[in-house]
Amino acid sequence: MVATNGMKRIVIEPVTRVEGHGKVTILLDEKKQVQQARLHIVEFRGFERFIQGRPFWEVPVLVQRLCGICPVSHHLAAAKAMDWIVGGEKLTPTAEKMRRLMHYGQFFQSHALHFFHLASPDLLFGKPGDPLSGFAADVAIRNVIGVAAKFPDLAVQGVMMRKYGQEVILRTAGKKIHGTGAIPGGINKNLSITERDFLLKDIDQMVEWSRSAVKIAKDYTVEHLEKLAPFGSFDSNHLSLIREDGAMDIYHGNLRAIDSVGKKIFDQVDYQRYLDYIGEEVRPWSYMKFPFIRSLGPEKGWYRVGPLARVNTADFIDTPEAEAARKEFMAVTKGKPNNISMAYHWARMIELLHSIERIKELLHDKDLQGTDLVAKGERRDEGVGLLEAPRGTLFHHYRVNKDDQVVMANLIVSTTSNNEPMNRAVAKVAKDHLSGVEITEGLLNHVEVAIRAYDPCLSCATHALGQMPLTVELVDHEGNLVSTRSKN
Template sequence: MNTLETAENPEKLRRIAIDPVSRVEGHGKVTLLLDEDNRVRQVRLHIVEFRGFEKFIQGRPYWEVPVMVQRLCGICPVSHHLAASKAMDMLLGMEKLTPAADKNRRLMHYGQILQSHALHFFHLCSPDLLFGFDSEVAKRNIVGIAAAFPEVAKKGVLLRKYGQEIIRMTAGKKIHGTGSIPGGVNKSLSKEERKALLGEIYTMVSWSLEAVGIVKQLFESNREFFENFGRFDAKSLSLVRADGAMDLYHGDLRAREIDGKKIFDHFDYRHYWDVISEDVKPWSYMKFPYLGSLGPDEGWYRVGPLARISNCDFIPTPLADRERREFLEYDDGRAAGATLGYHWARMIEMLHAAENIKDLLHDDEIEGEDLIARQGERAGRGVGVIEAPRGTLIHHYRVNEEDLVIRANLIVSTTHNNQAMNEAIRQVALQYLDGREITEGLLNHIEVAIRAFDPCLSCATHALGRMPLEIELFDCEGEKLSSASRSSEGIFLAQ
């Protein structure tokens, strides 16, 4: 583990804060402590809000949970919706879903993977990747991309829209729907909906393939930089299918060492606490999960696209699997261990999602009418694990005999990546900031490393309404009429 977590004499050091970290979901900040020679002595990613979901769903009925907990997030609520549903399936002994229910849930999930990955790559990260990390800050955003690369921006927006349409059709709403219920789903895809989605799916597959090509080209253009930026070695964790294939909806846990050796394989996630523990540090509201057998210092790991691509034995769709092999072999595997390799892996997953959606749409059972599984033996608890866009997501509930939740534990994707993100920004600080005069462009390097993980800080903790904000109102001539701001302390100023 990197030694920059805690400096010895912090009171004598100069402090720089990046607050908030921009173009990520939720609110986090980075603090850097520098000595008089601008040498970096301490780097921390802090998550400064508190998430109270585990507490306030206590006392609520179990069937409400899949709808309530998805309010954790507006980017990938479907992950929470489905993870909670899977937990309740287990609670009710209904884990064996009907084919129609299983396929509609998968369609919803892969629709979400598609939209979330498209949002992250095109809207949030392409400005850094296509303009440069220290390019003009006013243009380093999706509006700048739309002006300079209109075709790229258009495809990004339409890919996301397609994924959102799938969610609307399967869940009832684009954000915070109700489609998945304990034991199944409340609707299947209609003939008209299926036809509409089929009409565009081949375009989506082809655009996803192009997106993989964009990242590949970026690596080609400056291989050394892309492979070494914020590079660190880490173990990896993800779900894999029984045959070792990538499966983002269901599977068993697999963890690998840095050299690829398996630490455990096909571990039943219903007992996740036997292999995963959580550590707490006084400077962050976000916990630090680790593989219990290895302890907090050695047991931390990466999750998400990079971990999943390396962890699985193959991807069960042809185009994505071809890209996976090329990615793993690129420069003797150097790209597959790079922090910026997350982008490449993420686009391969987007392609896999598009191919998966195509297959599901060609399956007649997607219109099936048998939507709810038969109830089996009731258990006192339910555990649901899913591979959310950002990584492994764990929902764990205990429910009493009156059907009320009495305990909940959520370990979300971004939380698993907590130590990994801290490692990445410490490496970047040493590589690019150490001993230099700090500029906005250099500080953005830190943010670029965080963004590679696609963190969802509002899932990992939960914003309580103190997001710093500036609003300016202009008339049609461009004259500023008024402005207002709210600081991270919640102080509101209107002018």
């Protein structure tokens, strides 16, 4: 461990209860003040390289293996790029609605998983009036098992909601995980009446539970706003896809970026031209790239993606209950973008409700039983596919040679976009809560909670080679190891 610029490094590794693994380095200066934080990701995944040479129609099925939590995002983003390759980007109504149903199903299960299984232990065990005490609650209870013991109804809801989302995916993609439903230019199946009726059976229960999840997240945030607002928070730009009329649309749209007070940086940008607007920077200490808005440069052009960004960028949500929830959410910041890290949880639950409202709508749409499944047109050699994954905007970009082989792939996953924001969140938490040069259990947990708000999928942004124990190292500005703290 080499210390630079007269700073000390405090290392926390890995972050537990995020999908995948991470390590945190907090850099201190000689005065023991926090200068910077790095969510330190050195693992390398390599998908962009090893799909080169593979036939393009294989890619939507292959690249989704990046992740086991939201593979549907990669499956669909790649399929959307391949739609361009086969000239079938204008999908048939059945194909588009089947894909949307698959995507909403995935949103529902992924958001339920994150809120109930990963995040709720942080939110449920605080002392009255002191939410931050919950972040440092005994690790023996601050986990999903602890939630199940103290809040059994909630734990069951989380499991059943996740299951419901997976059932939607099964009936649209063919499998609950890593299906094959989306093919270049369309979809390989429709929704049978039997499948539709199966999904309709529990839909009202799911809507009801989603409403109550929004309420839990809202009440928690509003009740503790004073203490949560500064926690890991900072002003930032926000980016997402947006429908042409300004509505939130997680499957398809154009790019919109706004600054921290809501001024548009760009709007309705055709994502086939994303490279004109988004650049990527490489830093020596991480395999993750750092995307930025070109017009603002790498220093100021970083942005947030995901539920918070999407609720901030949207003019409205086109399902009634989620729209009502959005209005309440925006009222907290008087209609301006919400820059509170912990508000991600509330925004995520608004999207959960939106997803289930859309699923209900779609299940009543007869187009899902249509038989026109695939569109084809003029063959192209390049395609970009974007969608809003549960964790944020997902970019897939491919070039294909005349023999149908992939020759170039560029993926920007949501966690990569949230890379710098997570660093900022950790730095903020460390600045506010680090005292002295000792990492307390409490601080360690605070850092984790801040990162977890972003729901990072580190295995998706890169990949961990084996599991590491949680270790905290304190290194002084001359590079000497001062103390080590470990936790399993």
